[in-house]
Amino acid sequence: xxxxxxxxxxxxxxxxxxxxxxxxxxxxxxxxxxxxxxxxxxxxxxxxxxxxxxxxxxxxxxxxxxxxxxxxxxxxxxxxxxxxxxxxxxxxxxxxxxxxxxxxxxxxxxxxxxxxxxxxxxxxxxxxxxxxxxxxxxxxxxxxxxxxxxxxxxxxxxxxxxxxxxxxxxxxxxxxxxxxxxxxxxxxxxxxxxxxx
Amino acid sequence: xxxxxxxxxxxxxxxxxxxxxxxxxxxxxxxxxxxxxxxxxxxxxxxxxxxxxxxxxxxxxxxxxxxxxxxxxxxxxxxxxxxxxxxxxxxxxxxxxxxxxxxxxxxxxxxxxxxxxxxxxxxxxxxxxxxxxxxxxxxxxxxxxxxxxxxxxxxxxxxxxxxxxxxxxxxxxxxxxxxxxxxxxxxxxxxxxxxxx
DNA sequence: ATCTCCATGTAACTCGTTACATGATTTT
DNA sequence: AAAATCATGTAACGAGTTACATGGAGAT
Numbered sequence: 001x002x003x004x005x006x007x008x009x010x011x012x013x014x015x016x017x018x019x020x021x022x023x024x025x026x027x028x029x030x031x032x033x034x035x036x037x038x039x040x041x042x043x044x045x046x047x048x049x050x051x052x053x054x055x056x057x058x059x060x061x062x063x064x065x066x067x068x069x070x071x072x073x074x075x076x077x078x079x080x081x082x083x084x085x086x087x088x089x090x091x092x093x094x095x096x097x098x099x100x101x102x103x104x105x106x107x108x109x110x111x112x113x114x115x116x117x118x119x120x121x122x123x124x125x126x127x128x129x130x131x132x133x134x135x136x137x138x139x140x141x142x143x144x145x146x147x148x149x150x151x152x153x154x155x156x157x158x159x160x161x162x163x164x165x166x167x168x169x170x171x172x173x174x175x176x177x178x179x180x181x182x183x184x185x186x187x188x189x190x191x192x193x194x195x196x197x
Numbered sequence: 198x199x200x201x202x203x204x205x206x207x208x209x210x211x212x213x214x215x216x217x218x219x220x221x222x223x224x225x226x227x228x229x230x231x232x233x234x235x236x237x238x239x240x241x242x243x244x245x246x247x248x249x250x251x252x253x254x255x256x257x258x259x260x261x262x263x264x265x266x267x268x269x270x271x272x273x274x275x276x277x278x279x280x281x282x283x284x285x286x287x288x289x290x291x292x293x294x295x296x297x298x299x300x301x302x303x304x305x306x307x308x309x310x311x312x313x314x315x316x317x318x319x320x321x322x323x324x325x326x327x328x329x330x331x332x333x334x335x336x337x338x339x340x341x342x343x344x345x346x347x348x349x350x351x352x353x354x355x356x357x358x359x360x361x362x363x364x365x366x367x368x369x370x371x372x373x374x375x376x377x378x379x380x381x382x383x384x385x386x387x388x389x390x391x392x393x394x
Numbered sequence: 395a396t397c398t399c400c401a402t403g404t405a406a407c408t409c410g411t412t413a414c415a416t417g418a419t420t421t422t
Numbered sequence: 423a424a425a426a427t428c429a430t431g432t433a434a435c436g437a438g439t440t441a442c443a444t445g446g447a448g449a450t
Contacts, residue, residue, distance in 0.1 A: 112216035
């Protein structure tokens with residue numbers, strides 16, 4: 001009994017959860033881990049946000065819960081998507097997209113970086129490159145593993161959809177690293193020529 | 198007198214605003230337009246979010262306001278960054294970055310797209326491509342204009358920082374379009390061979 | 395004994411969007 | 423005359439984060 005009125009618009013997180021339980025039934029805890037890592041690539045949520053949405057999906061008849069043995073003071077519940085949930089998810093995929101480009105703190109820092117010393121900016125960019133290289137390594141390992149399992153062969157499967165988003169993640173990281181390297185070269189060049197004290 | 202307690206952490210939006218008024222003094226209204234278009238590329242805010250932050254920047258002594266002639270029932274105020282604001286902005290550029298990768302609704306839709314008909318998914322991707330091509334055209338026009346003005350020549354200016362973020366925008370759009378085309382080709386191939394029904 | 399993982403929930407708060415409210419100037 | 427633009431604010435709500443709360447199972 002977290003909330004009762006079910007007339008308010010369904011949040012995007014609900015569809016992220018539906019997309020995950022459409023693959024296999026999951027507990028709230030498992031969802032909270034998945035919304036850090038695999039899908040976490042492009043959608044994140046904490047467990048405090050997930051549990052209320054799960055209860056709402058249940059009340060909407062979009063998901064059903066079964067109790068499974070587990071630890072803890074409260075029952076462990078595994079959620080499965082229902083026929084109505086599949087319909088809702090299908091409708092959402094086709095729904096018109098809202099074009100709000102996201103927020104990117106690194107770009108904002110670079111936009112403001114002319115107020116700082118060149119060495120500070122270069123440090124910022126080097127840190128960013130290291131973190132993106134790390135992320136890229138994770139993604140490429142995952143891509144190789146997917147390709148070895150033959151996931152890339154049939155574009156109609158759920159695993160292929162995973163693989164497709166993974167490829168976009170790799171493209172994003174590579175593009176960002178290339179841009180960071182370009183920017184560092186430019187800052188190095190305009191600093192080492194040392195026109196002004 | 199919107200809020201009084203000034204001990205809570207300063208939101209990222211405050212630094213986005215500082216980065217803008219560090220270039221030239223702006224009114225709240227001008228900021229709200231800039232946080233749609235040029236910087237809007239990677240940070241957005243509505244005027245209802247901006248005005249309270251401006252008042253807070255003033256109370257912090259990070260920005261100063263001067264009244265200028267203008268229309269409307271309330272005085273029009275143009276904000277300039279102060280020395281303390283510049284220090285705060287400089288410190289923020291160098292501060293450790295929080296790595297929370299953003300949310301991307303298109304990727305979430307693709308992740309869920311295996312539940313929908315192939316034609317629906319292809320429609321989604323075609324729409325996305327059209328919107329990204331449009332955005333790319335805007336960015337490339339802006340880049341050409343910046344290069345014609347010689348902005349790309351000196352990496353120490355504020356205009357170069359603009360230009361650098363613009364280049365990242367172009368890279369992002371191109372990468373995304375390439376990925377969309379790859380995905381559409383893959384879906385076309387696995388559909389036109391028509392193995393089933 | 396302590397730590398980590400599994401497991402679910404609530405409370406308090408900040409961030410962000412939409413809607414309400416007012417009113418002058420300029421353009422169509 | 424109507425619409426768009428300039429200009430600033432508040433209110434209500436939804437989205438998202440952090441912190442509080444509980445407790446069993448297994449590993450160190």
